[in-house]
Amino acid sequence: MSPPASLAEREAAFRAEVRLYCERELPAKVRAKVQANLFLEKQDYVDYLHSLIPRGWVAGHWPGTWGGCDWTPMQRFIFEEESAASGAPWLIPFGISYVGPVIFTFGSQAQKDRFLPTILASTEWWAQGYSEPGAGSDLAGLKTRAVRDGNDYVVNGQKTWTTYVQWADWIFLLVRTSEEARRQQGISFLLVDMKTPGITVRPIRTMDGCHHVNEVFFDDVRVPVANLVGEEGGGWRYAKFLLGNERVIAAETGKSIRQLEHLKALVAAGTGRARDQQVFERRIAEMELKLHALRAFCLEAARQMDGSAPPGAEASIMKIRGSELQQAIAEATIEWLGAQALAYRPSDVHRASPASPDGPAATAGFMREYLYGRAATIYGGSNEIQRNIIAKAELGL
Numbered sequence: 001m002s003p004p005a006s007l008a009e010r011e012a013a014f015r016a017e018v019r020l021y022c023e024r025e026l027p028a029k030v031r032a033k034v035q036a037n038l039f040l041e042k043q044d045y046v047d048y049l050h051s052l053i054p055r056g057w058v059a060g061h062w063p064g065t066w067g068g069c070d071w072t073p074m075q076r077f078i079f080e081e082e083s084a085a086s087g088a089p090w091l092i093p094f095g096i097s098y099v100g101p102v103i104f105t106f107g108s109q110a111q112k113d114r115f116l117p118t119i120l121a122s123t124e125w126w127a128q129g130y131s132e133p134g135a136g137s138d139l140a141g142l143k144t145r146a147v148r149d150g151n152d153y154v155v156n157g158q159k160t161w162t163t164y165v166q167w168a169d170w171i172f173l174l175v176r177t178s179e180e181a182r183r184q185q186g187i188s189f190l191l192v193d194m195k196t197p198g199i200t201v202r203p204i205r206t207m208d209g210c211h212h213v214n215e216v217f218f219d220d221v222r223v224p225v226a227n228l229v230g231e232e233g234g235g236w237r238y239a240k241f242l243l244g245n246e247r248v249i250a251a252e253t254g255k256s257i258r259q260l261e262h263l264k265a266l267v268a269a270g271t272g273r274a275r276d277q278q279v280f281e282r283r284i285a286e287m288e289l290k291l292h293a294l295r296a297f298c299l300e301a302a303r304q305m306d307g308s309a310p311p312g313a314e315a316s317i318m319k320i321r322g323s324e325l326q327q328a329i330a331e332a333t334i335e336w337l338g339a340q341a342l343a344y345r346p347s348d349v350h351r352a353s354p355a356s357p358d359g360p361a362a363t364a365g366f367m368r369e370y371l372y373g374r375a376a377t378i379y380g381g382s383n384e385i386q387r388n389i390i391a392k393a394e395l396g397l
């Protein structure tokens with residue numbers, strides 16, 4: 001009988017399994033679009049999620065009781081890194097990683113029965129309604145109000161920067177249900193059906209010319225009290241629990257591995273300015289070292305997490321280093337491409353498949369990544385806010 005596999009061997013075997021899934025089951029069309037940094041349509045994400053369902057990997061990190069695979073933090077990290085490096089898209093987190101865990105941790109039985117199965121089956125999509133025009137970093141300043149009227153709350157206010165709400169069936173909202181001296185009190189967490197009368201969605205075009213984010217207006221929107229998660233006024237606690245989960249997935253080392261490989265291939269092929277070759281090779285080496293250091297940090301953090309508590313300052317370090325690295329790689333790629341990158345038209349990234357290797361459309365994806373990637377140091381809590389968290393945790397400031 002062979003000896004039981006060590007932890008390292010089991011982790012390596014899981015990584016190999018994820019790689020095999022990417023080679024054989026990840027839809028080839030989706031992978032090609034991701035590798036070319038094209039804009040993905042909802043159907044691309046649907047196709048991706050459907051390819052994960054047979055393995056139960058849509059929500060592998062959920063507990064088995066709720067339909068997940070009980071992945072350890074390490075397995076989750078390996079899945080996210082390996083799949084992204086191999087060309088899998090962003091696993092849109094609003095249902096799976098954000099509201100799903102809030103519902104199975106704090107929700108009523110009726111909410112668990114109603115919402116968890118459709119998140120797992122990817123038949124209902126969610127959006128995150130936290131930020132408002134005057135409440136981003138200072139989230140406790142939110143002003144959207146929900147006033148109790150019989151068995152409903154009546155919601156009035158505005159959310160902004162709401163990612164992919166144009167595709168969402170439901171939105172989870174932080175709303176003010178009472179005015180308290182401490183602003184973190186009096187906030188509640190509501191689940192709102194996007195088909196409810198009184199909701200208006202207005203698109204915001206980002207620098208890449210694409211439609212990722214929106215403003216959402218609520219005018220006398222009636223939400224059943226049954227859609228309140230946990231206790232009225234307890235929303236800040238659930239919101240913080242969710243933000244902890246948001247930051248765990250922020251290092252995006254898999255994406256940086258893929259983008260750096262692209263840049264190395266471009267430089268090796270000599271498609272940019274030859275006189276800069278040596279300078280670029282040194283720059284790539286520096287970024288590669290930073291990536292190695294970030295990966296080592298993430299692996300160590302995943303090893304130490306037991307999944308019972310959200311990570312602390314480690315998650316903020318991952319968010320800062322991960323987003324800065326992504327931006328550095330994208331910037332170097334654009335500099336290498338030089339004038340070729342400047343002929344950017346958003347229509348070139350809204351294609352069903354990548355363009356042929358010649359012409360401006362072939363490099364449009366790099367420019368899209370560079371332009372949209374400026375947001376990486378803002379969303380999920382800006383990097384300045386992450387530095388404040390580190391200062392508080394480590395220096396006691």
Ligand SMILES: Cc1cc2nc3c(=O)[nH]c(=O)nc-3n(C[C@H](O)[C@H](O)[C@H](O)COP(=O)(O)OP(=O)(O)OC[C@H]3O[C@@H](n4cnc5c(N)ncnc54)[C@H](O)[C@@H]3O)c2cc1C
Nearest residue numbers: 128129130131136137161162163375378379380381382384
């Ligand atoms: C592409 C994109 C997608 C997004 N998707 C969503 C979404 O789906 N749902 C959602 O709810 N939100 C979303 N957001 C909003 C995001 O969470 C906020 O933009 C972010 O929290 C920053 O808030 P703000 O934009 O109001 O900027 P502000 O809070 O006004 O900050 C402005 C600047 O001041 C700095 N700053 C603010 N406070 C401090 C401080 N105390 N110390 C030091 N510096 C400070 C910030 O770092 C920033 O540089 C998204 C944002 C972007 C750009």
